[in-house]
Amino acid sequence: MTEGQAIADKTPRTERGRRTLRKLLEAAAQEFGTRGYHDAAITGITARAGVALGSFYTYFESKEAVFRALVKDMSHAVRSHVAEAVKDAPDRLTAERTGLAAFIAFTRKHPELYRIIEEAQFVAEDVYRQHYLTFVDGYRRNLSAARGRGEISEGPDELRAWMLIGMSVFLGMRYGIWEQDLSPDEVADETIRFISEGLAVR
Amino acid sequence: MTEGQAIADKTPRTERGRRTLRKLLEAAAQEFGTRGYHDAAITGITARAGVALGSFYTYFESKEAVFRALVKDMSHAVRSHVAEAVKDAPDRLTAERTGLAAFIAFTRKHPELYRIIEEAQFVAEDVYRQHYLTFVDGYRRNLSAARGRGEISEGPDELRAWMLIGMSVFLGMRYGIWEQDLSPDEVADETIRFISEGLAVR
DNA sequence: CCGAAACCTGAGTCAAGGTTCATGTTGAGG
DNA sequence: CCTCAACATGAACCTTGACTCAGGTTTCGG
Structure with missing residues (x-):
């Protein structure tokens, strides 16, 4: 009823958030690019990005x-x-x-x-x-x-x-x-x- | 020392074996083709082929x-x-x-x-x-x-x-x-x- | 026929990894 | 400064599915 997107809006609202999102995206590109979708792991992405596992789900619904x-x-x-x-x-x-x-x-x-x-x-x-x-x-x-x-x-x-x-x-x-x-x-x-x-x- | 292949020879030696192998290959083509490698399951292959799960490993080392x-x-x-x-x-x-x-x-x-x-x-x-x-x-x-x-x-x-x-x-x-x-x-x-x-x- | 090799069976094992959550921490507006 | 929403954390949970194994059954040469 209140959210802008269909279900949940994960768009960051602060500068810190935008920075983390960018780090995650870059890390994900690395992880998926080198290991492929199947072998890529969320922990691999968050490790590369230097953030905790849980933070991933602040910005994305899922691996896909x-x-x-x-x-x-x-x-x-x-x-x-x-x-x-x-x-x-x-x-x-x-x-x-x-x-x-x-x-x-x-x-x-x-x-x-x-x-x-x-x-x-x-x-x-x-x-x-x-x-x-x-x-x-x-x-x-x-x-x-x-x-x-x-x-x-x-x-x-x-x-x-x-x-x-x-x-x-x-x-x-x-x-x-x-x-x-x-x-x-x-x-x-x-x-x-x-x-x-x-x-x-x- | 004794096997023909590098590690283990899974080539069937009887007619029954060849038949099962063929069934498995056809089933695998179906399964991988429709669900993709990631979503394909060995149980899916053996179910399509009409054989038990264990039989799969009589003919193949692994999913890959x-x-x-x-x-x-x-x-x-x-x-x-x-x-x-x-x-x-x-x-x-x-x-x-x-x-x-x-x-x-x-x-x-x-x-x-x-x-x-x-x-x-x-x-x-x-x-x-x-x-x-x-x-x-x-x-x-x-x-x-x-x-x-x-x-x-x-x-x-x-x-x-x-x-x-x-x-x-x-x-x-x-x-x-x-x-x-x-x-x-x-x-x-x-x-x-x-x-x-x-x-x-x- | 017999015995051994080939083949079949499916419940159980096990590791992996995606996702959740309860508990902090941060920082910008008031 | 104070407060609350935004963000961060990582242990724990839990499903999934590849693979094993111990105990049959079938086949086939001799």
């Missing part, structure tokens, strides 16, 4: 709740990181190249964050879907605009968005996380050649 | 062990399914189209199997890597041969393989599992246009 909050954070972080890198590209293909390079660089710098988003597929499917649906939506808009400006050929925006995202994710995994035998720029350059020209002989 | 065995199975199943569909394609681009359509059809028919392979990334990373490394290897070989025959343009085989696989996986997820608003053939047709011609205006 932190995870969900974290995925939303990471989702936003990745998208804004890429958006920032791309923001003043002269045309779509250049944007693709810098965006992909930025994405691979991101997975390389924060492999834990990448892992958390992907693991969400099996822990909190709805936020995982939301992440990619949002991503696709932006992508689609960009492709449509570029098509309007005559920068790229005609074709189905949504399907193209999914293809490009799938490529990026796997390239990020392979060349960002698994093995770094090519730099993000090298990967991006070769990829853009493919995206632009295709496989057909001309 | 079944899962690993299952991933290897599924990996082989997917690859042979696609290989079969592609086996007498006249050229590489046709092979790409039929292969993709077969892959999407597969994810649509066996969403649980697809899920198991992907979840392996977080449960048994080594077999997950092995799966894609094997996949890439075959792909690379095919691309190289096609390049030799002049069917496709010059370009880095391995990187192209990763791009194409990433695309397929995401298209399989989106159009095979999440929503089926396009048929596998429609998706494959549009995709092959992109793969072949690229985004550049000509």
Whole structure:
């Protein structure tokens, strides 16, 4: 009757509270990122954060709740990181190249964050879907605009968005996380050649 | 000193044993596929298989062990399914189209199997890597041969393989599992246009 | 047929770890 | 300063579920 949220409002009201919440979120990112959802323990999170076990439940309903909050954070972080890198590209293909390079660089710098988003597929499917649906939506808009400006050929925006995202994710995994035998720029350059020209002989 | 395997050989020696093992593997695929690794229970597997809890440990060391065995199975199943569909394609681009359509059809028919392979990334990373490394290897070989025959343009085989696989996986997820608003053939047709011609205006 | 190996059974064991709670402590407004 | 809401603490609770084991039953070669 009186609370702002649906059930219980765990938003901190003082500066101290906000500080603790931030510590917990960072610790949770570490814990989930390195050990995975299953092996991650609340005591592991609170130990990293340097707070007592009980404090965790001052800020989160459950283990799954932190995870969900974290995925939303990471989702936003990745998208804004890429958006920032791309923001003043002269045309779509250049944007693709810098965006992909930025994405691979991101997975390389924060492999834990990448892992958390992907693991969400099996822990909190709805936020995982939301992440990619949002991503696709932006992508689609960009492709449509570029098509309007005559920068790229005609074709189905949504399907193209999914293809490009799938490529990026796997390239990020392979060349960002698994093995770094090519730099993000090298990967991006070769990829853009493919995206632009295709496989057909001309 | 006497066993064939490293520690304990759990291979069944009688027909009855092989039958039970098969039942357990099928039940495990169901259980892991629908509930995910974390929520899956050994009792769930044995109940589905119609055998006693203890029998499970006659055939597997642990929960993780079944899962690993299952991933290897599924990996082989997917690859042979696609290989079969592609086996007498006249050229590489046709092979790409039929292969993709077969892959999407597969994810649509066996969403649980697809899920198991992907979840392996977080449960048994080594077999997950092995799966894609094997996949890439075959792909690379095919691309190289096609390049030799002049069917496709010059370009880095391995990187192209990763791009194409990433695309397929995401298209399989989106159009095979999440929503089926396009048929596998429609998706494959549009995709092959992109793969072949690229985004550049000509 | 017989005996041993293979296989089956399910109640019981056990550790792990998520969640609760009763009891402090802190700090900002009055 | 005083007070109360916000926040902190960690021992204890309790469910869950992987795994063991002692005692059968089935199969199959000889």
